[in-house]
Amino acid sequence: MVVAAAATVGIVASDRSDDGQPGRPSSPEPHPSGLPGSRLATDLGLNATNNGASNREKLVSALSGSSVSVVFPPGDYVIDNGGTPVVVKGFSGQLVMLPGARLVFTDSTKRGLIFDGGNRAKVSGLTTAFVTMPSSRNGVEECITFQNTTDTLVEDIQITGAAAAGLLFWECTRPTVSRAVIRHTMADGLHFANCQDGRADQITTLDTGDDGVAFVNYASGPPNTGGVATNITVTRSKSRGVSVVGQSGVTVRDVRVESTAGHGLYCAYEASWKTRTPSDVVFERAQVTSAGVGVDGVGGGNSGVRVDTAGPVVISKITVEKPGRHGFSIAQSTVTVTDSTVLNTPEHGFHIQDSTCTLDRLTAEGTNGIGLNATGCARLEFGSVTLRNTARTNKSHRAVSLDNNAYVFGGRTWVADTQKPATGYVLAVSGNQRGNLGTVVDHVDSADLVMENTSGLPWAPA
Template sequence: MAVDRRTALLLGVPAALATLAAPGVASADPPPGTGFVPATDLGIATTNSAATNRASLVAALSNSAVCVVFPPGDYPVDNTNSPSYLVISNFAGELVMLPGARFVFGTNTAKGLIFDGGTGARLYGLTTAFATAPTGRVNAEECVSFLSTTDTYVENAAIDGSAAAGLFFQHCVRPTVVRTRIANTMADGLHFKNCQDPRADQITTTDTGDDGVAFVNYASGPANTGGLATNISVTRSKSRGVSVVGQSGVTVRDARIDTTAGHGLYCAFESSWSTRTPTDVCFERARVVAGGVVVGGAGGSSSGVRVSSAGTVSVAAVTVDAPGQHGVFVSQSTVTLTDVAVSNTPGSGFNLQTSTCTLDRLLADGTNGIGLTATGNARVEYGTITLRNTAKTHATHRALNLDSNTRVFGQRAWITDTQTTATGYVVGAYGTQQGNLGTVVDLVNTPDLLIDNPSGLGYVRV
């Protein structure tokens, strides 16, 4: 028997279910005359065999706009991939799992659900687990996949375990995922592959075997662009925290990355994976703690923020503490760094190579390596940079190192060392360079600040 909207709400379906949408995403009511149907009316029940539930899911949801509600309980589902995967085609309805309801897959080395095609599907409370947790990675065996869907909306999902990625979107248009928790995956937590304008908000990933959240664009796939990730939390990733590889027009804002084996925030072209070159990428308001350290035996020498072989990338209002290597490492890219603070780095605070760099309000504090080193760049332009207690174990004692850059345009560099015996007391400019260091503010007492300037760059010392 169909359940009307008022009864469904009494059962615990979220209020205003039909009109709830992510910011900036148009609301869509269910098809006229369609009510919510209990899963049992569609032959899906906690008491069924896994094979029966599989068959009923495919029959009820494929080529359908049904609105189905799953009462609390474990629904066993057969997800064996032989002779074929569990595929739901062209679903355009609503799937609601009430608190305590979840799909439990029996095969921990295979995909769970695949939604192939369809427009406007909305999934609330999608919750999955495995009867036995996956223990090893099996490539391309994601837990829940969406392939070539349009305007898919996923809210309040909980994915526990996967032989590959937890939530996977491929060639989708405007997919949206909000308020979702993903844990214990053998590959990425949330992965967007060649998607157009994907959106992710309030995503929490824990203990992922690869990136926490990833935007990837392969040259072999459609040249889709765009992406927005906000309010992201990544903890204990065995690879990167949030990565943008090949995808252009992506903004990552308000992220907390805590303990990753790979780089905390990452933007790059990767030739080994034949990706496109990302450009117009922005990381804003993020905190990276222990990005690039050892996690489960992996990693140990990556950086808090890494930009490699990209187009234009901006990093603003980002803090990095105790990374595996450098605070921020940039190469072969065009970057703008604003209000970026790094501390307690085994390597350099900022390592800038073969790029075009615009810098302002940077702080490197407590670095074992050079505070800021820039080598072989086409242009290094900085407003205010502060280098404090740097080069703590570096033989050159350089707080600032500028080497063989084509042009250097500096305004003000604050060099400060509060240690009993200063370690970072050298400002160095080497090789053929044009421009100036700007004003160098000497706040180093013992030994005195040394400006070592074979390049002959102009400066004022105060």
């Protein structure tokens, strides 16, 4: 029989191991891309030696309506993005760019690449550049756009330059971007617009012309909610650091913002952009330094944290240092702030207007303005608040000023001033207010604590 004959011949080559020993099959040759089952971009006609028009046509043809996995070997792949937009429709596969591979767009005034539709696409290692860097903002000409996609994953990407935003997700469902560096954009670095449950982790933006990272919900679009941004670093933004405008159900956690023209952390309704009103927003664990001071002559005079016409918003474990104006600025909102500190502010430490606020374990230190300034609030409730060396240039010498708030319920207010002479030693309470101030602790070294309590709210010295 044939089988018996084969057995007497011995071990065939395919049954030998890599070291020539019998009993172990030889290892298959690794795929040159490192992704089994994938195809190299060069096999599909894309090549670093092609002109931009050829690469554009091959790219759109290879990815549109496809679930293929495509890997780009190292090299600069020039893409002609002039004229009509470069649109890939219905991509549901994988696009992998190996180290040293880049898409280089020819027209710095236009969008780079648009992915329209598609489910569960994965884009890894995407690196982009322009032949000539964009020098001015041009409408909505983003570098990379995903629109109407579902469960898109974008990871390990680098975007350099854009006439508008660097990376835009428009009306997408559960988009995720992880490990991204976005720099030198004319508008936002990373922008989620009317997305459902957008997620961003380990994002670094540098020198953006608008916000570093933004969640926005325009009233003209679908009322999608949700979003999470973690481990975010924003440096030199010519607008805000991290913003939540109109979008609800967003959590922003573990953030570092340094040097912005606009507010460092921002949550608001914006009538000019016709957004919805944000609610159920959380900011947690952030270091905000030199926010709102201006960048390259742009902006300035803004605050470390700003909440305007929003709520409920929960803010905790935030440190603001050397902002352009106030440490926290809250207006017409429902906000809870805990475990937070502001340092060295040119104006007030905590500035609250026409809001409903709950405060606890707050410190304002080294403020030129009033440490805690609240006016016109429906309800102001606070536990422990420390005002240290405040009102350094404010002639009122007010560490605390509470004016015309409907209800005030105080816990323990520490008024501390170690300066000689002291500057912040007045606790002022005025207007028609109900409630109580709680306990006031006097730690002023070179002056007597002054109570200006024309509202007649009860209080007790420590």
